[in-house]
Amino acid sequence: MAWNEPGGNNQDPWGGRRGNDGPPDLDEVIKKAMDKMGGLFGGKPPAGGRSGSGFGPLAIVILIALFIAAVYDSVNIIDQREQAVVLRLGKYHETWGPGLQWKIPLVDTITKENVTKVQSKSFSNKMLTEDENIVEVSISVQYVISDIKSYVLNVRSPQSSLSQAAESALRHEVGSSEMHFVLTEGRETIASEVQIRIQSYLDAYGTGLTVSKVNLEGAHAPDEVQDAFLDVTKAREDEVRLRNEAETYANGIIPEARGQAQRQLEEANAYKEQVIAKAIGETSRFNQLLVEYKRSPDVTRERLYIDTVQSVLASTPKVLVDVEGGNNMMYLPLDKIVNKQVSNSVAQSSGQNLTASDLDKVTRQVIDEIRQRQSSVRRTRELR
Template identity: 55%
Template structure:
């Protein structure tokens, strides 16, 4: 039953603990309510002294609430003022909006809201990916995807110099990529030029970031496999296949050259060695002939007639040993010549023997005939000299 409904004992009872029509009349006393709340809080915090008088209790209650509020604020401020910097982190502290210090790992303290703190991991490598269609030097469109790996090298510059350093990194990456791709031909972009492109992009990108003083260091730039736009992919595939065929033909030609050139060099060296041998042989023979002539000259000076006769006989023997026809002159005053067909005579005599016999009999008959002819000529010369 509600306290203000008619009937029952509740007609004289109010919700503040008084009775209507009793000791208290009208609304409840607010000072008394605050005093009761203060007493209960003092009991919780160990201050249980009773105040004498309503005015004194109200004033002490107000001061108590203010103290509690200040204590809570102090606890919250102290909790937010103490912070821990990890081993991989650094913190930059600003005091009144101006750079104050850079804090290393450990337990640290600052004064908010006077101070502001920016804490970042400076050892972790971060990555950023970019892909887009770009125009090459020979006016072809290619899609070049790349990944940039970076880390914070200077936290003060990273926090203070640029509003959004990572956005600046993205813009600088796009600028460096377009500049490098725009100065490279399509063949280099699609094939073996990616490593050189990555090196040039990294160098140019780091130069941009240093100029902006972003505090970012680029550790690696990876240019992935570039490709042509899908609309012209088939034509590019044909170009790539043609390039592969060209490279295969070059490899085959180089293999053939590697097999032929050494052989030709070997043959040339052999010809050179043969020529050197022939030269040495001719020189040695000439030197031998010259030495023989010198010795023969000495003998000729001692006995000219005998030496001349011996030279003549040796020459005739050498000539007759290499021919199969002989001409014999008659006596002095006679002009008749006798022709001896020795070749036919030798062939008719050795026709019944084997294949090896004619050659042996020919050489033997030729040498015997030469000896007889030479001896006959010597006798004739002696008789002619005696008759004179």
């Protein structure tokens, strides 16, 4: 039954009776509500339809606690290395930098992230190269948060997007290279190209991440073919070593041959100059000798004869002695005499060096031999 229908006793929903003078007083309605809350929190309950005495001590403590909690929740300290994104009722409001910041409780949502820390993410997988070989490659990607708004709002899971972008970029670069290049000298090149490609993917996704470094930590053949791969690697290393040795030998022998050729050219030029100079000197000496020969032919002829004989006999150990008054010449084999005397001296001295006395003996023996031959020639003449 409605409160204003017949039989409702004019009872209004606020606990009072509806008189004929209009609706209940608003102040009275508020007071009754406060009395009920006071009774709920420990105040005196209403008696005989009269209001209670208001809030109790427990209600005051609860209100103070709620106030402190609201103040504490509204204070936010942003560290020097952090930034924060503020969402007000789920919509982007602003970005906070380092310092003391205030938010509206139950209205603002704060997301803080460290934007200076270099984070790292690694993964490894088997991939197919351009020459249809399988290699196992592992990389680590170092990155920082460069745009916190994009990092928080644009992508649901930025780290997952980073992993997928890194794997896609690495597969693209490895699939465009040969196995030998990936495993040996191509590591730095591949890492650089992967970093550029990852960054382009992250920028297209709007992740707010910046890749600072990509390290190709390992690249090797699968375990199933590791032994065969080591043999191939050793053969290639031997090839490189032998090629280097050949190049070193070529680099050494070619300059040496050029030096020898240059030395022979210099010797030939020097010999040429020497022969020309000697010919010029001989020609000049002959011209001067010709002048002297025209002045005194006999003297010059005898002088030429003596010089010629001296030059011929200077290098021979044999001596020819012209005997006066005869047509015979005495022949003295000095080399044989000296060798015989030296052999006797060596035998007597038991291997000691030839001394001055030994030389004197040889000289006296030669002189005695000459005298004996001269005496023999004289006696022969006297007998004739």
